[in-house]
Amino acid sequence: METPLLQVRDLEKRYGSRVGCIGVSFDLWPGEVLAIxxxxxxGKTTLLSCISARLEPTAGSVSYAMRDGVTRNLATLTEAERRLLMRTDWGFVHQNPADGLRMRVSAGANVGERLMAVGQRHYGTLRETAQDWLGRVEIAGSRIDDRPTEFSGGMRQRLQIARNLVTHPRLVFMDEPTGGLDVSVQARVLDLLRGLVADLGLSVIIVTHDLAVARLLSQRMIVMKEGRVVEEGLTDRVLDDPHHPYTQLLVASIPES
Structure with missing residues (x-):
């Protein structure tokens, strides 16, 4: 049997007396997309921050199956190991693209920087790969030397996606990746994400308040309320036959088209 890519056990994060998340456990399998x-x-963003090692949990554990086949508790990694993991084997797509891009360097440099983190040094190869990835996220190759400050919000988000995926990470975290975009732009970005996730066989954990986004992108879903998981299961099952009253309320609040 395959080993889970990520194993979360009894994860808890407290801010003094306030609970961020508590008692969260789940496995993420290779190639699976999980929506929170x-x-x-x-508590969904707090949970994502703890899982992605951006925030230290109060209790519980997060373990990750490294490329060498060894599953390690993230708490035992050195800071250098954690940074390397974030720059190579993991990706993180922020809601605000400016949080995931270097705004004062070119689009090509943003993509190339990730490649350099995995040892690529040849300028011609860096530029060629960056140009290829700009094309894959529907940004004209002629914009390779333009800075993200010259891009629209949708283009910045697509550039952030290219920057994250160029190293072929096995796990990508997404925090409301379409939350700040116009509806028409959201549709293009979601369609792009769905295609790339399928083509590359990525594992993804996506945080969203938009159930339509969750249905489009994920196979499995976790529903959170007040820091706790109140329901989980296959996305279509949860949305079509919600069991918990809170999930029923969320589903009922979706505007009818």
Missing amino acids: VGESGS
Whole structure:
């Protein structure tokens, strides 16, 4: 049997007396897309931050299957090992692209920087690969020397996606990746993400309050309320036949088209 790519056990994060998340356990399998949904303040972003080693949990554990086949508790990694993991085997797509890009360097340099983190040094190869990836995220190759400050919000988000995926990470974290975009731009970005995730066989954990996004991208879903998981299961099952009253309320709040 395959080993889970990520194993989360009894994860808890407290801010003094306030609970960010508590008692969260799940496995993520290779090639699986998991959505974490809930209203603002439900604890989903805190959970994502703990899972992605951006925030130290109060209790519990997060273990990751390294490329050498050894599953390691993230708490035992050195800071250098954790940084290398974030720059190579993991990707993180922020809601605000400016948080995931270097705004004062060119689009090509943003993509090339990730390649350099995995040892690529040949300028011609860096530029050629960057140009290829700009094309894959529907940015004209002629914009390779333009800075992200000259791009629209949708283009910045697509550039951030290219920057994250160029090293072929096995796990990508996404925090409301379409939350700040216009509806028409959201559709293009979501369609792009769905295609790239399928083509590359990525494992993804996506945080969103938008159940339509969760249905489009994920196979499995976790529903959070007040820091706890109240329901989980296959995405279509959870959305078509919600069991918990809170999930039923979320589903009922989706505007009818």
